[in-house]
Amino acid sequence: MTGNTHIIGGLAASLAFAQVSNYDPVLLVGAGVVGAIIPDICHGGSKIGRKFKVLSKVINTxxxxxxxxxxxxxxxxxxxxLNGFxxxxxxxxxxxxxxxxxxILDMATKNGIKLLYPLKITVRFPVxxxxxxxxxxxxxxxxxxLTVYFGYGVFGKYI
Ligand SMILES: [Zn+2]
Structure with missing residues (x-):
């Protein structure tokens, strides 16, 4: 999936989580977007990979x-x-x-992910x-x- 899909996926997921929990929604959503793009640090062409070129290259290698x-x-x-810091x-x-x-979004792509790394099993959805x-x-x-729907559920009371 592309970076934009991951960002909107992170938004939707963290907003959904904000709705069913009592954590600070602003912090949840902000951290959710960052968390959603971090895994692609392994890929030099990704949004995050372009920002941290050297680290991305090391991880990819x-x-x-x-x-x-x-x-x-x-x-x-x-x-x-994160718990430590x-x-x-x-x-x-x-x-x-x-x-x-x-x-979850990458599991919906043909290449799947190595969810059980170091096991070399590719995990993806059937479709x-x-x-x-x-x-x-x-x-x-x-x-x-979904983002608009959950966003309204979480932040609607402030509008
Ligand atoms: Zn990815």
Whole structure:
């Protein structure tokens, strides 16, 4: 999936989570968007990969694309890391929800992800799409609708 789809996916997921929890919605959503783009650090052409070229190159050389940074192992490591450095549950959970949304969206693509890294098993849904294809636009549109819907649920009382 493209960076924009991941951003809207992170927004929809963190807003949905904000609606069913009592965490700070602004922090949740902000961290959710960051978490949603972090896994693609393994890919030099991604939004985040272009910002951190050297780090992206190192990760890509060591692990390849869509492996370590798209795994449950990485998710757990990030949870520990964030817990150690950030003293705010809204930020930590938002970040993890955003990452999970990224994994789910990439599992809907043909290449899938190495969710169980270091096991070399590719995990994907039975029905997949290709990145940038027509189906991705439909997914993007559907996530936009969800974002507005959940966004209104969370922030509607302030409007
Ligand atoms: Zn990805």
């Amino acid at each position: 060591l692990f390849g694309h869509r492996s370590f940074t798209h795994s449950l192992l990485f998710l757990v490591l990030m949870a520990f890391l 950030i003293n705010n549950d809204s930020i930590i959970l938002g970040f993890l929800v955003g990452m999970a949304s990224h994994y 997949t799409t290709r990145t940038g294809g027509t189906v991705e636009y439909v997914v993007f549109a559907a996530l936009s609708v």
